[in-house]
Amino acid sequence: MSDHNTHHNHEEHEHHEDNFISKYVFSMDHKMIARQFLITGIIMGTIGMLMSLIFRLQLAYPNMTFPFLEGIIxxxxxxxxxxxxxxxxxxxxxxTIMVFYVLTAGLxxxxxNLLIPLQVGARDMASPFMxxxxxxxxxLxxxxxxxxxxxxxxPASAGWxxxxxxxxxxxxIPGSGxxxxxxxxxxxxxxxxxxxxxxxxxxxxxxxxTMGMKMTRLPLTIWAFLVTAILGLLSFPVLLGGSLLLIFDRSFGTSFYLSEIVAEFAGGIERTGGSPILFQHLFWFLGHPEVYIILLPALGITSEVIATNSRKPIFGYRAMIGSILAIGILSFIVWGHHxxxxxMNPFLxxxxxxxxxxxxxxxxxxxxxxxxxxxxxxxxxxxxMMFAIGLVSFFxxxxxxxxxxxxxxxxxxxHDTYFVVAHFHLVMGSAAIFGMMSGIYHWYPKLFGRMMNETAGHIHFWLTIISAYCVFFPMHFMGLAGVPRRYYxxxxxxxxxxxxxxxEFITIAAILGGVAQLIFLGNFFISIYKGKRAPQNPWNSNTLEWTAPVEHLHGNWPGEIPHVYRWAYDYSKPGAEEDFIPQNIPDAGQTDPMEESTGLPVASHATTSAHAVA
Amino acid sequence: MKILNLLSKITFVIAVLFSFTLSLSAQSVDEGKTLFNANCTACHAINDKVVGPALKDVSKRREEAWLLKWIKNSQAMVKSGDPIAVQVYKENNEGIMTSFEQLSDVQIKSILAYVKAESEAPAAAPVANATADAATATTASNDGDWKSMINWLLFIIVALLVFIITQVFSILSRIGDIQGKPVVNWNQLNSVLLIVFLVVGMGAIVWEFSAHSKHTIFNYGPASAHGAEYDDMFMITLVLTGVVFVITQILLFWYGFKYKSDGKRKALYYPDNHKIELLWTVVPAIVLTVLVIRGLIVWNDMMYPKEQNGRKIEIFAYQFGWNARYAGVDNKLGAHNFREVGVINQLGVDTNDVNAYDDVVTNELHLEVNQPVDLAFRAKDVIHSALMPHFRVQMNVVPGLPTKFSFTPTVTTNEMRTKTGKPTFDYVLLCNKICGSAHYRMKMKVVVDSKEDYKKWMSSQSVLVANKTANKAVALN
Structure with missing residues (x-):
């Protein structure tokens, strides 16, 4: 392995380009890029949430006026x-913001970005520049x-x-300009x-x-991210094609999606011969896998957080991988349910x-x-852990x-009633947001080298789960009464x-949820500067990212990249001294990392891992 | 041949014009209301801006002559440079108001009279249908004010509580820091809160089912033949998913409580059990197989109904309204040609098709009880969706792509009024696909009549070309 060489190159590299722009703006370090994604996602999420509060006010009080609105919009x-x-x-x-900008890019x-190199044991992404x-x-x-x-x-007003x-x-419609x-x-x-x-x-x-990190030793987070990336790679290009055709229809007078539209309504050219339904097929060919592009990373995070905080191996590791793969494959053949x-043909x-x-x-x-x-x-x-439990409940x-x-x-x-609104806001919205929150609280020490305030975190959790259920559960009944979504x-x-x-109740609950997020925002941004310094491995976790130093280092590990001797879930193994055995600790007598792990570690692993850090 | 064709077209156009002009003549608020609802509500309301401006006190703002001219052809006025017209045009995002050249001066005046009457009506009684209704509405809105205040009071109290709790916890955690050991044991507290949340949450769900089930469409049963099957399917799914919901949520929160760390116990190392995993793969698979098979049966029954040759009706959707076109005595709908869509021929009925002559176009959908209907859907501009909740019927309405739905209504409007105890109850067809600013009010009244009532209603409607046989003969020559 050429770990040593890579490492030296990195050191030289850093001397050359350690200025503000290359470190904080056009950074190629995956950990910095992860922070950039997260903070942009949080800002977009805040905008998306404020928008929801404005239209919730309208839905609760359709006959009232709110003079302050004129000041905002x-x-x-x-x-x-x-x-x-x-x-x-x-x-x-x-x-659009919630689905794409927060739950796809933000999550x-x-x-x-943060976990793939750190958990598989790599110095950075395959292409830091990309x-x-x-x-x-x-x-942009x-x-x-x-x-x-x-x-x-x-802005666009035709629904996301x-x-x-x-x-x-x-x-x-005015928004279609x-x-x-x-x-x-x-x-x-x-x-x-x-x-x-x-x-x-x-x-x-x-x-x-890294050496010894077989596919069957990968943490479930990585499996989830891998399948997510494959889904995105196979489905996003279809939406790209679909969007381009729509751009043609809008700007160049084509009729891919238009049929029997008179010239007067269609910008002076009669449009005929296309099919509006074609766009729906292209859109949902991305759109349905997109649901799992959002959900799988959240489920991966949950698997990791639940196992670590239960101090137990994740139950049925192989079945979990199997279900991630099954969900991934099936997600490509179900888009028509939208x-x-x-x-469409009833047989289809x-x-x-x-x-x-x-x-x-x-x-x-x-x-x-x-x-x-x-x-x-x-x-x-x-x-x-609380957010992970919340995710399971919403799921x-x-x-x-x-x-x-x-x-x-x-x-x-x-179809298209509030029942649908309730369904996807619970299973995709709330569940994925809870997965994201769970990940933020869990890996904040890794992201920023500091701890978030725990008390504020608990209050944030309870207010959020209460408001989310109060907002979305009653909507099922509106849907069953036939109330359509997207009604002013x-x-x-x-x-x-x-x-x-x-x-009215839903709106008030939503405002409560918004207030709860203020607690989170405060906690998040204040802790970056004022949080307690994070210890090396705050949650006593097995995965490799906790063997890397707290201070961010371009190249992740100061010495050699640790080798991996076991799966990520040896928690509370009978006979072991402590209730966790990090992946980089070999078994007694194990020299080759690729050997199957069978027994217990050589010596007290706590001392070994302390060594690795020092 | 060509001349005959032209002749028949002219007859057709005149007939359509006639059917509009003859139907109403006297100036009165009542007739104004009917005309207003038929022609204006797609874009206008009295008190609210919809697509066009709110019409309250419009007679005070503009001269009557100006209004007459504007309503008949607003575009011409804008082009001629009328300053007020240009201003109105600009204020409303340069949207063009539909021209109503088919309306007579008398008719427009009756609409204006209705708008005037509505403008002067007290604001507390919106669209008062019956005086009794208006009275309940007023008390309800007063009630609503009180409830609203209580709700907000509650909100303020909750917000205050949150603030106080946050402060208390932050002080406690500081004390903990000083003492070197935390004062609040969040592990303990969270585990208890999980159980509280479970119990209160389940209680709230039970309350919600008892309080809100009566508002759902399932409360009074379906109003169509296939609806019973639909409702059964729904209830089976509800029971199955309900059982799974209760068991899994209880386990989740109970485990969260029971297995919280106490600092002494060690977790059980239990990575696998193939038998259990097989069990909880196979059991859901079997349950879902049952659901899929039953679902497929219901789906196919709904999509391929046994009754053939129902009464043919076309549902035509546009921004923002609906029309129904009945196939007439021959039960053959005239073809359509989107190029013919215009001010007079709003539905774009093919004027060359003899089958169109006896078609009947209406603003309400009347159905005969126990008589199968084949609905065909067509849209003029964008995608709409025709949702008829009480009949368990919905189908998208797509421009350029004909869609259809066949069903049999089984409960008349009057029977449903008795059933629900609401004398003003009406079935409705509403738009359920985002289509623009007035999407939320794009609806059509649906009436299910007894056989006699239906006959009576149908005979009061006028066909597109009155002298059908004559024209048919002419066209066929």
């Missing part, structure tokens, strides 16, 4: 009344999306799924970022594992329904394995409603008047 809130067009813009940008971007480009494409994309909020006609013809024809063009540009940049990152993650996991009622609907409901099996296996891991554990209920609640929606027959009534107000329908109180 200008003429869109004239006389304190939210403009219906801007309401649609808000829900569109809220969805997978942060933790894949990694840097990945962040800066993401940054975020900037374009934010700029689109201020253009004439407002931007179905044409609504998104294709500027005459259809410049705002929509910028949305598409932002999306193209975003996809470039996702692909640059994804290729890197895959290459690093497959090629740059389109049961588009008029049957096929998509079958695939969709099969996904419930690996998901159930994962849930049961989490429960089995908790069983007879020795639980340390840290904030990270159950939201996952079960998927069995209704995946059923083509039941979907006829439930329910005032036009007598039968929806019964939900006036519920809407």
């Amino acid at each position: 200008g003429h869109w809130g004239k006389d304190g009344k939210l403009d219906p067009n801007f309401y649609l813009a808000l829900i569109t940008i809220h969805g 997978s971007g942060t933790f894949s 990694n840097m480009l990945s962040y800066w494409f993401f940054f 994309s975020s900037a374009v999306l934010i700029i689109s909020l201020f253009v004439d006609g407002g 799924t931007v179905y044409p013809p609504l998104s294709a024809l500027p005459k259809a 410049t705002g929509m063009t910028l949305w598409l540009v932002a999306m193209v940049l975003f996809i470039a970022s996702a692909l640059l990152g994804g290729i890197n993650y895959i290459a690093t996991v497959l090629n740059m594992r 389109m049961f009622i588009t008029g 609907g049957s096929v998509f329904m079958l695939g969709t409901l099969i996904i419930a099996v690996p998901s159930a296996v994962k849930t049961f394995n989490y429960l089995a891991t908790l069983w007879k554990g020795n639980l340390k209920l840290t904030p990270a 159950i609640s939201g996952g079960l409603t998927g069995i209704y929606l995946g059923n083509a027959a039941l979907d006829i009534e439930l 107000a329910n005032t036009a329908y007598d039968q929806f008047n019964v939900f006036v109180d519920m809407n």
Whole structure:
């Protein structure tokens, strides 16, 4: 192995380029890029959350005016009344930000970047330069999306799924003008970022594992990130193609997605011969794997956090890998369940329904394995662990409603109602956010070398889980009454008047949730400067990242990269002195790292690992 | 042949014009209301800005003559440079108001009279249908104010509590720092809170089912033949997922409580058990197989109904409204041609197709009880979705892509009114695919009539080309 050489090169490297710009701005160090992704994601998440609060106010009080709105959103809130067009813009940008910018880039971007090299034992990503480009494409994309909020006609307003013809024809809706063009540009940049990152993650996991880090010894986080990257690599290009065709339809007069549209409505050229449904197929070919691109990293983080804090091996390690792979593969053949009622052939609907409901099996296996891991554990209920438990709870609640929606027959009534809103906000929104929070609390010492305030973390957890359930659980009942999503107000329908109180309750719960996030934001940013210094291995964890020094080092380990002798989950092994055995500790008599680990470590591993650090 | 074709077109156009102009003539608020609801609500409301501006006190702002001219052809006025017209055009994002050249002066005046009456009506009683309703609405809104205040009071109390708790904890943790050992044992506290959350949460869910189930569509049963099967499927899924939900959530939170670290116990090293894993792979697989098979049966029953040749009705969607077109006596819908969509021929009915002559276009969807219908859906501009919750019916309405849904309504509007105890109950078809600013009010009233009522209603409607046989003969020559 050429660990030594690489290391020397790095030292020389650092002498050359240790200035502010290369260290903090155009950094090629994966740990810095992880921080950049995380902080950008948090800023975008805050914007997305504030947007949701504005439209929640409208939904709770459709007949009231809020003069302060005019101060925030200008003429869109004239006389304190939210403009219906801007309401649609808000829900569109809220969805876009949360799905792509927070839960794809903010979650997978942060933790894949931070953990892949550190947990597989690599000095950095396969291509640090591509990694840097990945962040800066993401940054550009975020900037374009934010700029689109201020253009004439407002930002894109056709829903985050931007179905044409609504998104294709500027005459259809004010937001389908410049705002929509910028949305598409932002999306193209975003996809470039996702692909640059994804290729890197895959290459690093497959090629740059340290001695002894067999695929079957990888922590489940890495398995989740690997499958996530593969999903992204296979599906994002399809959305890129779909977006380009939409750009053609909008700007060059083509008719890929347009049919039977008169010239007057379509910018002077009659459009015919295309199919609006084609776009939905292309969109959801990304869109459904995207759900798992969001969820799998969260589940990977949870596996790691639950095992570490239960002081128990994750139950059914191989079954967990199997279910990650099964979910990954199945996620490519179920996109049609978003389109049961588009008029597609009912037989096709049957096929998509079958695939969709099969996904419930690996998901159930994962849930049961989490429960089995908790069983007879020795639980340390840290904030990270609490968020992980919260994730499992949301995964159950939201996952079960998927069995209704995946059923083509039941979907006829439930499609696009608040039942769907409740479903995906629980299983994909709340669950993934909780996974992200769990990861932040768990790896904050690794990210910033300091500890977050634990008390604030616990309060943050309890307020967030209460508000999330109060916001999303009642929505199931609105959905079952047939209340459609994306309605500016329910005032036009007598039968929806019964939900006036519920809407108000949901809004108040949402504001409570927003307040809770202030606690998090304060804790996060203050701890960067004022938190307690982090110890080497604060959670007594087995994985390799905790053998690297607390202070960030370009190249991760000062000496040789540690070799790996065992899987990541030797917690509370009978006969061992302590309740954890880090992966870099060999067994008694084990010299070759590739040998299967069978027994207990040589000596007290605590001293060994202390040595490794010193 | 060509001349005949032209002739038939002209007849058609005149007939359509006639059917609009003849139907109403006298100036009155009531008729204004009907016209307003049929022509204006897609874009306008009295008190709110929708697509166009709020119309409250419009007669005070503008001259009547100006309004007449504007409503008939606003674009011409903008082009001619009328300063007010240009200003209104610019204020409303340069959106073009549909021209209503088919409306007579008398009709427009009746609409204005209705708008005036509504503008002067007290604000507390919005769209008062019946006086009784208005009264309950008023008390309800007063009630709402109180509830709202209590809710916000609660919110302030909760926020204060949060603040106090945060402060207390921060002081405690400082004391802990000084003493060198934490005062609050979060492991202990969290484990107890997990159980509290579980118990309170489950209680809240039970309460919610008891309080809100009655608002769902399942409360009064389905109003269509396939609906019973749908509801059964739903209930089976509800029971199965409900059982799994309760068991797994209880286990999750209970384990969180029971197995918290006490500093003495060591965790059980238990990495694998193939038998158990096999069990919890196979059991969900079997349960899901049952659900899939049953779901497929219901899905196929709904998609391929046994009754053939139902009454054909086309549902036409546009920003922001619906029309229904009945196939008439021959039960053959006239073809459509999107190029013919215009001010008069709003649905783009193919004027060359003789089958179109006896078609009937309406603003309400009337269905005959126990009579199968084949709905065909067509959209003018963007994708809409026709959701009819009470019938368990929904289908997307896609421009350029015909879709369909067949079903049989089984409960008349009157029967449903008795069932629900609400004398004002009406079925509704609403738009369920984001389509623009007035998406949230894009709806059509649906009425299920008894056989006699349906006949009566249908005979009161006018066909597109009244003298059907004559025209058909002419066209066929």
